[in-house]
Amino acid sequence: MxxxxxxxxxxxxxxxxxxxxxxxxxxxxxxxxxxxxxxxxxxxxxxxxxxxxxxxxxxxxxxxxxxxxxxxxxxxxxxxxxxxxxxxxxxxxxxxxxxxxxxxxxxxxxxxxxxxxxxxxxxxxxxxxxxxxxxxxxxxxxxxxxxxxxxxxxxxxxxxxxxxxxxxxxxxxxxxxxxxxxxxxxxxxxxxxxxxxxxxxxxxxxxxxxGDLREIKTLFGHGRLVLSLNGKDGEETEAIVKERFSGLVQPDGIHKDFVVLKMTGETTKTQVFRALAESGLDVESFGDYRPSLNDIFVERAGDEA
CATH class of the missing domain: 3.40.50.300 (P-loop containing nucleotide triphosphate hydrolases)
Known part of the structure; x- marks a missing residue:
């Protein structure tokens, strides 16, 4: 049916x-x-x-x-x-x-x-x-x-x-x-x-x-990465990103222990990864951003928040 x-x-x-x-x-x-x-x-x-x-x-x-x-x-x-x-x-x-x-x-x-x-x-x-x-x-x-x-x-x-x-x-x-x-x-x-x-x-x-929830999550995660640094909360990580990697990525959401990054221009994930590796920072996790439904909901229906 x-x-x-x-x-x-x-x-x-x-x-x-x-x-x-x-x-x-x-x-x-x-x-x-x-x-x-x-x-x-x-x-x-x-x-x-x-x-x-x-x-x-x-x-x-x-x-x-x-x-x-x-x-x-x-x-x-x-x-x-x-x-x-x-x-x-x-x-x-x-x-x-x-x-x-x-x-x-x-x-x-x-x-x-x-x-x-x-x-x-x-x-x-x-x-x-x-x-x-x-x-x-x-x-x-x-x-x-x-x-x-x-x-x-x-x-x-x-x-x-x-x-x-x-x-x-x-x-x-x-x-x-x-x-x-x-x-x-x-x-x-x-x-x-x-x-x-x-x-x-x-x-x-x-x-x-x-639409299909999996497809929507993939769409909302496109072009975004997630980064967490050992010993740093989301706000501290955001400040470091702004100071050291502004030419590659911009913070696009702060969470308790990590930040979401939006790649700028023609930036690739490999370039960001290489820059992090060369920075000497203690990276806890780095990868593609997979938004939660809560994140998607707030972005699309949270206009009055």
Whole structure:
């Protein structure tokens, strides 16, 4: 399956909040939908969920208008949406049957997912008596109980400790391996890098960057190097670079223990390496710069920072 979003526009009260959002995602791949608060991610998700319609633009699945009535969606909202005073099993059964499952089928699926999430011992407990981490695991079970082909996860790791995070990571990886179509929205860039093949970065209701994450990293790293010197922090290394190598490179980002260098003019990596070797400096590491997703995000969506 291939889900395509083309030229989405949405206005509220005369104010346009989406200005032509476009992206696509295929089964067996995960898309990271990224943006700062107010970028338009939630509005985009609500259009996908058909909570409301776009003013302009299309959402298609394999070239046909996308319909949540025909294709099941598993949606994990950022804010927990289950019933705190109902038992875990009671509400999972209700949600599974609400999504079209027969009672026996629903009971089997609920049992499977409670066991898979490691919360089967809480099956008869009211949700409000569970820890936040276990409530989130129940919420993910509710998202997946009806075996949806399309999964939308909005900040799924919010409030989880490392052990519970690992359970969720394993489950999400399993869903991707089962050829599900996954859209993953989070401010935690390390998780996005771990799961997502493709990314979309939104800013002020516009798509400012989209595509294959590996290709984007290669593009952003082109012409840049990374240097760290033994016993020197990033600021000290920057000062040395400016003083001794300004004809070859310019500092293009300071980190705690290293600096990113941008080669000037026709400079090559070999020339920089030779200059460092002849300088007598104690080089700890030197090589091509491979930006993190966080670095890329700040560069493309950090205009107000």
């Amino acid at each position: 291939k889900l395509e979003v083309k030229d989405l526009h949405k206005s509220f009260g005369g104010t346009e909040v989406l200005h032509g959002i476009s992206f696509s995602v295929e089964s067996g791949r995960a898309l990271g939908l990224l943006g700062r608060n107010g970028a338009g991610k939630t509005t985009t998700i609500r259009i996908l969920m058909q909570v409301f319609a776009a003013n302009k633009g299309t959402v298609t699945l394999d070239g046909v208008p996308f319909s949540t009535k025909k294709i099941g969606i598993g949606y994990l909202p950022e804010e927990r949406g289950l019933y705190p005073k109902k038992t875990v099993t009671e509400q999972l059964m209700y949600l599974a049957q609400l999504r079209g499952m027969k009672k026996a089928e629903a009971a089997k699926a609920v049992k499977h997912w409670l066991e898979r999430m490691g919360v089967e011992q809480y099956a008869s407990r009211k949700l409000e008596t569970l820890s936040k981490g276990n409530q989130q695991k129940v919420q993910l079970a509710a998202t997946l109980v009806h075996n949806p082909p399309v999964i939308i996860l909005d900040e799924p790791f919010s409030g989880l400790d490392p052990v519970n995070s690992q359970v969720l990571k394993d489950v999400i990886q399993e869903q991707i391996a089962e050829n599900k179509l996954v859209i993953f929205s989070s401010h935690q860039m390390s998780y996005v890098e771990e799961f997502c093949n493709d990314i979309v970065i939104m800013n002020h209701g516009e798509t400012v960057l989209s």
